[in-house]
Amino acid sequence: MAELQRQGCWSLALSPLHVARIEPWYYPNPALYTTFVSSSPVTEDGTAAAVDVLVEAFLEEKERGGGFVEAEEDVYKLMRLVRTLVAKERARAAWRVYKAEVRMGGCEVHEYIYRVMARGMKWLGFEAEAAKVEADFREWEARILPPAKDVLDEMRAKPPPPPPPPPPPRLRGDETKKKKKPDVRTAAEAAQGLQRHEVERRKKQPPPPKQEKAKRVVRWKCAAGCGACCKLDKGPDFPSPEEIFAEHPEDLKLYKSMIGADGWCINYDKSTRTCNIYEERPVFCRVEPKVFEEYFGVPSRPSTFDREACSACVDTIKMVYGEESAELTNFKRVIREESKFRRHQWPIM
Numbered sequence: 170m171a172e173l174q175r176q177g178c179w180s181l182a183l184s185p186l187h188v189a190r191i192e193p194w195y196y197p198n199p200a201l202y203t204t205f206v207s208s209s210p211v212t213e214d215g216t217a218a219a220v221d222v223l224v225e226a227f228l229e230e231k232e233r234g235g236g237f238v239e240a241e242e243d244v245y246k247l248m249r250l251v252r253t254l255v256a257k258e259r260a261r262a263a264w265r266v267y268k269a270e271v272r273m274g275g276c277e278v279h280e281y282i283y284r285v286m287a288r289g290m291k292w293l294g295f296e297a298e299a300a301k302v303e304a305d306f307r308e309w310e311a312r313i314l315p316p317a318k319d320v321l322d323e324m325r326a327k328p329p330p331p332p333p334p335p336p337p338p339r340l341r342g343d344e345t346k347k348k349k350k351p352d353v354r355t356a357a358e359a360a361q362g363l364q365r366h367e368v369e370r371r372k373k374q375p376p377p378p379k380q381e382k383a384k385r386v387v388r389w390k391c392a393a394g395c396g397a398c399c400k401l402d403k404g405p406d407f408p409s410p411e412e413i414f415a416e417h418p419e420d421l422k423l424y425k426s427m428i429g430a431d432g433w434c435i436n437y438d439k440s441t442r443t444c445n446i447y448e449e450r451p452v453f454c455r456v457e458p459k460v461f462e463e464y465f466g467v468p469s470r471p472s473t474f475d476r477e478a479c480s481a482c483v484d485t486i487k488m489v490y491g492e493e494s495a496e497l498t499n500f501k502r503v504i505r506e507e508s509k510f511r512r513h514q515w516p517i518m
């Protein structure tokens with residue numbers, strides 16, 4: 170399917186998808202549909218309608234109970250599908266996905282999906298839908314982040330904790346007699362002549378502290394001399410610039426203006442593999458948590474950012490230099506060394 174899409178045979182690539190859809194192992198993966206929508210030539214007659222049909226098929230499969238959108242990763246895939254539909258100006262289809270998966274409670278949402286939808290619907294002139302998304306967002310925010318005032322009111326309204334119960338009255342006479350403690354010694358210990366208190370003391374001793382295992386975390390670091398991400402024309406396997414910059418039209422213009430005839434950035438020096446405008450490079454060239462959140466919807470949690478940044482580099486290096494390349498081996502080595510039993514420090518700058 171990918172090869173057919175690469176060769177521009179979009180409609181033909183749909184045939185294997187339809188064959189796959191009837192197989193028992195098939196499940197409706199939002200990423201697959203995103204690739205189709207992303208590579209669709211929606212300007213051609215009939216393709217826009219075919220995209221809408223594809224989205225309806227996806228929703229129908231989900232309704233029948235196929236696939237899942239529960240894990241965080243699947244929510245990202247869903248976000249990408251919505252964003253791609255907005256970028257391809259398929260407002261109705263984007264709204265259908267949003268309505269089915271978010272409004273009907275199909276998945277654990279992330280605030281980014283609301284932002285994408287609200288801005289996208291406005292951009293496409295669907296003001297009423299944009300207002301509904303904003304209202305959904307406010308409701309969701311109020312549910313997951315109760316305002317500080319409510320929390321304070323709740324705390325004030327709570328009665329003070331009850332005083333501790335009085336100690337039990339002291340017993341006199343026979344009742345004060347201590348009960349005989351059971352013998353904790355095993356038969357073997359008694360035979361060895363060990364005293365009861367000695368055995369008790371040994372058993373009470375806390376076990377030696379376990380050695381804490383160092384936690385392995387993945388930390389991202391750019392590998393010097395790589396430069397793979399400066400190949401700006403990345404081909405159909407990667408999200409298109411229109412998709413990435415759906416909400417940043419100025420960035421889209423700038424990005425496109427930087428693509429040279431060979432697909433590499435015009436500011437990239439191939440002989441030294443460095444950027445000629447490194448200090449002034451655009452925001453979208455910076456591999457930083459905020460940038461990943463803004464453009465790719467990756468939450469700026471340290472572990473998520475590092476993982477996503479590493480996987481983006483691996484995909485890009487494979488595409489530019491190949492799976493067996495020295496650049497990929499070098500990148501993996503850099504990440505191994507950077508991540509070596511190192512605890513996270515945050516923020517990464």
Ligand code: SF4
Nearest residue numbers: 391392395396398482
């Ligand atoms: S692909 Fe990754 S490692 Fe290579 S230059 Fe870009 S950020 Fe650095």
Ligand code: SF4
Nearest residue numbers: 399434436437444454
């Ligand atoms: S501006 Fe610099 S960092 Fe950005 S793509 Fe071009 S060469 Fe690479």
